[in-house]
Amino acid sequence: MTAGSPAPIVEAFRRGAWRTSLDTAPLPGRGESRFGLALVPEIVAASDRRWWDATGRHTPFAATTLAPGSRRELLLFALDLFEHGTVTVGGLGTQSAGAFHQALEEVGGVPRPLATRWTGMLRESLRSREVPRPDGALALVALPGNTFTCLESVLAQAERSTGVWVRPSRREPLAAARLIGAMLAAGWPPELIGFYPGEQRVLHGLIRLTDRQIVYGGAGLARSVRALDSLTLHGPGRGCALVPADLPVAEAVEWLLPLIAADSGRFCSNVRTVVCVDAPDGARQDPEPLATALAAALDAIHHPHTDVRDAWPFVAFREPGAVEMIQGVVRDRLRPGDRILTRRPPALVGGTYDVYARPQLALLDGHFTHPDAHPLIGHEVPFPFAAVLGAAPDAVKAITADSLFVYHPAKRGPA
The missing domain is CATH 3.40.605.10 (Aldehyde Dehydrogenase; Chain A, domain 1)
Structure with a gap:
């Protein structure tokens, strides 16, 4: 034109x-x-x-x-x-x-x-x-x-x-x-x-x-x-990934990063919830080490078109205020004690009409021992976003029952 x-x-x-x-x-x-x-x-x-x-x-x-x-x-x-x-x-x-x-x-x-x-x-x-x-x-x-x-x-x-x-x-x-x-x-x-x-x-x-x-x-x-x-x-896929207690953090990050960030986070199959599953003996798994490392990896994806791996380009938002709106919904769903661990500014402005939503990761407070729904569990947004939490077996069953895409590291794909 x-x-x-x-x-x-x-x-x-x-x-x-x-x-x-x-x-x-x-x-x-x-x-x-x-x-x-x-x-x-x-x-x-x-x-x-x-x-x-x-x-x-x-x-x-x-x-x-x-x-x-x-x-x-x-x-x-x-x-x-x-x-x-x-x-x-x-x-x-x-x-x-x-x-x-x-x-x-x-x-x-x-x-x-x-x-x-x-x-x-x-x-x-x-x-x-x-x-x-x-x-x-x-x-x-x-x-x-x-x-x-x-x-x-x-x-x-x-x-x-x-x-x-x-x-x-x-x-x-x-x-x-x-x-x-x-x-x-x-x-x-x-x-x-x-x-x-x-x-x-x-x-x-x-x-x-x-x-x-x-x-x-x-x-x-x-x-x-x-x-x-x-x-x-x-409808929503509410993709989730189950991280066993014996999976090293570095391996978990390598596995999870493309599940969250690929295709600009726009697929119903993208992971939205990362569940750190308690050990078989009942010992609780602390989700914070994984969440911190995963947030750092998501922060490293910084360019709107090609990241350092040349694999996960971003999609720009053309509707005025769209990025602020969807990120505002994420903030509104945070509960006391929840934290956003990604450090980079959530919106990247590449030009007057080029606005990108950077990946975000939230660490949910508390240990989920029963099917108590958190508003960020399975929450889908059109950019890379995931919530990390620790959960007991009963809570894991409740989360996976509501998800169309459940990922296990041994299978490296949805169940």
Whole structure:
């Protein structure tokens, strides 16, 4: 974009074509000239569902039931285009890979090393899944804004369903829009894919209008979504790591650091709680030595794009006040006696519109002997953060029961 030029509007894709909308919303980003996003009202989506039933589901692709293996070949080709090609995105025109990465960093704060890693994860996820037998459903995938790796659900539903509607996050819709463009360029029938940005309230309408739903969101969304047999809700992972008493501190830090800091702490599988487990004979494990060493290691990750290990770049926050807000929530959840052990300032300002949340680590006061919930246990934020505590076996069971990702050092992966 040049100074003074109108902000480009990322269009919706519906009824087989990119389309503008009277309803738009600005996207986060640098400077005054930002991208905008076309919004699809619920009444329009309802009309599109009627069109789908009458016309969309009867396209040649759907009628001939393209072999599952052929679908995968098309999707792998689309991922190659997504990563390296030039594709058409409604409202943005032809978009090269370089232009995509530039836009992704301007809007979502995602640096190219992370985008490259996440694209590789999408490809590996697609290749490793069993090829499903397609059915006649119209699926909805409602995406989060923390990472575009959740596009794996779009790919999975494209293989399984006759049609897929994608509702992107308004914090970062660019990766989803580019995947739509890549699928179209690869030869995916346009009638069988949709891109439906919308207000939060429209999500509930999209859920009602579709046959199968994959929805990503936090606890608040989980409480607001009506339970349906057809709906799969991906909520907080509340990742935790169990550190045995006989594991040397240096080894524990080496093991834990990537679990906390990788992918800018944005995955539901990142570790949020580090539990120093009592010894089998009942002797308590003091969590402070590990917490102190781990905080120092997190403090050493200091550059916004590449740290000293060239492994864990940070994602910038584009929304004004977002870093202060999420770090304020952490502070509000501290109880008397809890301490933040990381020493570096929690926010790093790399420029007028480049604000990064540095990793933080809290040492929780007291020894947890029963399932007494602490508000920081399992608390998820979109940056590297973990709480360290000592716990007896009963408390460990309560914590792990509430976690989707439990890590053990012997396994070096989630249970």
